[in-house]
Amino acid sequence: MYRSHTCGELNANAIGKEVTLAGWVQTVRKFGSITFVDLRDRYGITQLLFGETLTPQLDNQPLGREYVLQVTGKVIERTSKNKNLATGDIEIDVTSFTILNKAATPPFTIQDDTDGGDDLRMKYRYLDLRRNAVKRNLELRYAVNRSARNYLHENNFMDIETPFLIKSTPEGARDFVVPSRMNPGQFYALPQSPQTFKQLLMVSGYDRYYQVVKCFRDEDLRADRQPEFTQIDCEMSFVEQEDILQMFEGLIKRIFKDVRNIDYTETVQRMTWNDAMLKYGNDKPDIRFGMELANLKTVFEAQTGDAAALEIFEASGFKVFNEAETVLAIAVPGAADYTRKQVDELTEWVKRPQIGMNGLVYIRCGADGSFKSSVDKFFNEEQLKTIAGIAAAQPGDLVLILAGREERTRKAISELRLELGERLGLRRKDEFKLLWVLDFPLFEYSEEENRWVARHHPFTSPKPDHISVMIENDPEIRDAANYLQHPYANIKANAYDMVLNGNEIGGGSIRIFQRELQEKMFAALGMSKEEALHKFGFLLGAFEYGAPPHGGIAFGFDRLCAILGGSESIRDFIAFPKNNSGRDVMLDAPAAIDDKQLTELSIKLNA
């Protein structure tokens, strides 16, 4: 061993000891005939004192930043102690030293507040990983991993590894594929998730399964997506939804406690998907703050809106509202005195292409009980008061109203709400609010293909009392314009998402475990019997031999870590992430391969 101690463990108790340390040179400070060096390793920083004898040697062998150094010396008390450092009471009076390796000057500073840009730090990721900020992220990630494993182990879950070289069954996202040399013309696929395997393990009687496992999706990347990502993947037998919710609230609470020392004692809130959409315009609402939507006028789930509001709109003759499918409002607390400039800026904000609204209507609810709006021509103060009341506005609030097509308007007001929550400081990084969103629709309608697609995945069971609706009705959509009238449109899934601070951190469902229902599901999704058998014959087969009721959940491990670490970006929590083009710029991968490799794999490039 090159050291007797790490750079993080020596304190006043060690004074007088002879020790050997090894680590990286963080700083070198020469004061006349003596030199101080801060030596860094994973565990901390220890100050080294090179006295009058050794300092001249340092002049011959000067130490640079990031040199790897081994020193031997005696632990002595510091004259000026550093209370911010675990080792701040002591320093090492160095008696001998060895430079184990030199270092070129790093292309950016190894500090929390580095001068390195994103691209440079990705190229030299091995240096970026030295920065404390990144190291803390990976330590947090490991702590989450460890905490999750311990909790699941204590609850009788078993880690069982599932294969990575499987069969391509693209549903939704694209598979990454792997040409098989030994089976020319054939390909493996990398798993998008171990979904079918964990279900087979339930059929096999393993009862409780987990894995912290890499998954792969060949999607066009967005800022916060990676082609390979990690899931905490779990499945349980003989359970109903309630059992899953309780087990996995427990998991997240345990992680809060172990990783952030947070006692999450309050009851985890639950909300139906319907309510989430109505109140927040969003299936993963951030419930750290209010500003719930007022559904003044809407067609969501065959509703019409607020009766009083509709009456006022009709009377007003204000076309923008009257001709809109949907009119939604939020009351921004204490924002009645926003300047004209501020309101104009918000208007521009909702008109950006990402949001896509035509304009923004506001009502200022004066602290004095007055109501002024941008549409005073159409509404009198009494009418404005009524509308503000529906939006639950208090004196001093600013009511913001958007109107337009249902889906776009709901999405827009949801974004606006989040943006204002952010601006008003209502989305605090150190506050954590969990929420279960329940009762998702089982199907979504695909206009393009005029058929149903699975909202979650094809293995999700309908709610128990909706199973018969699915079995007894023909999935075919004969009247595309009125697809909402098809009985399938109202089938709810036995599915649940866990939402943390407005982010979906996990999702799952109670699964179908009967062959007939699974076959009906495949048929509902437009799969022929042959196709279903070709792709999922093994699962349909397994369901014939005594499949138990089962269900599960998968957590997005990267995102969970990022949120716990108070960050927006999952990349900061991955040791070697890829950029937005799916490239590893450090490795320079992907890259061309040899012709010999292509030939062996029986493939050619198709330029």
Next chain:
Amino acid sequence: MYRSHTCGELNANAIGKEVTLAGWVQTVRKFGSITFVDLRDRYGITQLLFGETLTPQLDNQPLGREYVLQVTGKVIERTSKNKNLATGDIEIDVTSFTILNKAATPPFTIQDDTDGGDDLRMKYRYLDLRRNAVKRNLELRYAVNRSARNYLHENNFMDIETPFLIKSTPEGARDFVVPSRMNPGQFYALPQSPQTFKQLLMVSGYDRYYQVVKCFRDEDLRADRQPEFTQIDCEMSFVEQEDILQMFEGLIKRIFKDVRNIDYTETVQRMTWNDAMLKYGNDKPDIRFGMELANLKTVFEAQTGDAAALEIFEASGFKVFNEAETVLAIAVPGAADYTRKQVDELTEWVKRPQIGMNGLVYIRCGADGSFKSSVDKFFNEEQLKTIAGIAAAQPGDLVLILAGREERTRKAISELRLELGERLGLRRKDEFKLLWVLDFPLFEYSEEENRWVARHHPFTSPKPDHISVMIENDPEIRDAANYLQHPYANIKANAYDMVLNGNEIGGGSIRIFQRELQEKMFAALGMSKEEALHKFGFLLGAFEYGAPPHGGIAFGFDRLCAILGGSESIRDFIAFPKNNSGRDVMLDAPAAIDDKQLTELSIKLNA
């Protein structure tokens, strides 16, 4: 929850309780008006009693093997207790039951001693996994996983995930590759191991790293190989070989204790590669038994053999020995009275093509002090006695002698030794003997390419006192016939293998951490500067910024589990293994993919 208890937990303490169980029907036994059912789940088996009221209902809804059943009833004391079963004191007096799912008759019996053949069990792997024998294997695997993680965690190792979509740098084994849709004509590779990443993590200062991680090698499969396999992968900074040996002996001892309750208190033996080859003919000797080789005549590592033996051979005029490069012997304990038939069978055994020897010479060492051999024409009894003595034969032993070309003969006698150890019952499955094999050659000579290849991998450091030999000499082999005289032939690696009962379960090395030495290594392996930079530029770059001394090890997790479980086959310890053609016969993977997928990936089949 479909149950109040599992099928493994109820005992006499629960008598009188109302319980609900769920599980699989193992057996149904009807005795007149009552019926006994054994209900099975992961945790055990509980006996159910259907009394006179319910048995008629069972006649209407007969239970089959593997039906999924939920029952409610009262725990009662059994009249005839089963002491072999944790639940053997009680049974459930069933008051109501629900068939949760029916089951077709399984294609083979779900029993330890199943009637299912290998192919059938692989196709219905989800049923095979129900068998207790397989379940125990996966439970053992999880216990090893858990034990390893705990030990490594307690020793400050951090689990850090490394990427799966990396760059193809084929050295030795072939890479599996993944075409990139977003980067047409380019490919990712799946990692053969996280080798370079864990080294980068050491450069980044993470100090101690581990991962239980899937690795991929596109090799022609042998019986006991899988295209995807799992490693316990570890790396440490600021260590020398001794530190690694102690740390990872500790790991394996901990696993022995946690998983098999074995206190492995004896010192783990160590042996140089030279000694292993001389004494056992093998770099992974099984030291559970003796029968060490007598090197009567040899050219191994420029040795000549035993002086007394050489003199006897010369005097004898026995061409077979005199013209052979190598003559090796073992003394088989207590086998002097093998029948002629037994000896003939052994002779046939060594003449099989897999072994490839021309014949077998024997000396019977009589309990009475006599010596008789198959070559009595050439050797007198005194000479036979001397040779037997060199082989350390005792009265009653049978000395077996092989002669021929060095490499083949050494391999053959090693195989013969293992075979006889097996036949004599000296290789006990419940006896575990660990061994470190040290000081491997750094290079092997490739006759085909007339160059050096890395025996371990290109990142392994030479022994400290051999570094200068490597730096100061030109790797080029000018005289191919005498490559053994090249200074590189004698460079030993700072590498170590851990051997358990004759199986390599782990291997590693102290790594090169200096750019110049790493460049010299790439050059020695015939890589041009450009090629080295293209493939490993990131690692060479990393070594410029303060790389610490480091080293590590990787354990073959599948094999380790198999040996601990007393099995020869790693497949029995993998939930969803592939067959010898790399196929998953349950999924029917690999398989053809859609033309659309090929087009998107910018590749074509090359039939």
